[in-house]
Amino acid sequence: MSDDDRDSSLAAAVQLRTEGHREEARQRLLALCAEFPADAEIAYQTAWAHDVLGLEAEAVPFYERGLGGTGLSEEDRRGALLGLGSTYRVLGQYEKAVEVLRGGVERFPDDGALRTFLAMALFNTGEHHEAMRLLLELLATSSTDPYVAQYRAAIEHYARDLRETV
Template sequence: MRERLTEAIKLREEGRAKQDPAILEEARTLLLDLVNVYPDDAEINFQIAVVNDNSGLEKEAIPFYVKSIEQGLSGSDLERALLGLGSTNRYLGYYHQAVETLRRGVREFPYNRALQVHLAIALYNTQGYKEALEILLTNLIETTSDEKLLYFKRGIVYYSQHLDEIKK
């Protein structure tokens, strides 16, 4: 089973890299065969979610993400599953589910900037503009090497947390 799973993952990665639907479909077929035999395997369910996402089958990806998380997915796979589920929910317009999932991701993986940025985007979709901008400004100033931005770092950090304040 592990050899077939490894083969399917390699195909999925190749198909994504090449943006080749035929290779992705081959990986998807292998993974669906595996999940029929091993329905309670979190990693297989996770890989099906990813290949569905990579294939533009976002709605089909969601139940597999959910199942893999419920089955105890952990580590970097859980990190990726929370990002995948959150961003897919957001893409499909399920904004509140996206925020909930991405908040969990940020809590469990606080240094993952991709989770933070996707959370900011989902917050925007739920009219959480202030929090979204705070997250984005913080990520920008913590990752930039732009000298002009860094010159204003102290002010940007302050304003990112005090967006509504005005001097009277």
């Protein structure tokens, strides 16, 4: 298959997933993975196709292949880190989820979704203080609620240590 055919086949499979034809998209992506086993973008899209079908365990190796390869755009890398971390969390592999999501937050510090999913994974590992800190910081910096904005400084202050009362 030529590069142009690869690109059009991948685009068609992604379009199928987007339009809700998830199983057909998954089947096409599996075929593309078989033909292009080292292609990080195809692996990531295949992981995503499994994830949206609730096939989290089957998605993991594709996420890992995509993240371990080269050629992912920064946006796809961001999505793959979030997807893999979230998938590990769903599978009860909380420490792995924290590791992947921390790496994602380090690479993409402004990504609120990565920070939110990291907070959930931290909660699952019993790191409640860190989870609340992340969520409060995110709330303080991203909320458009005027009442939250009014108390932003206080929220940021307490995010550093919720045990502090003064």
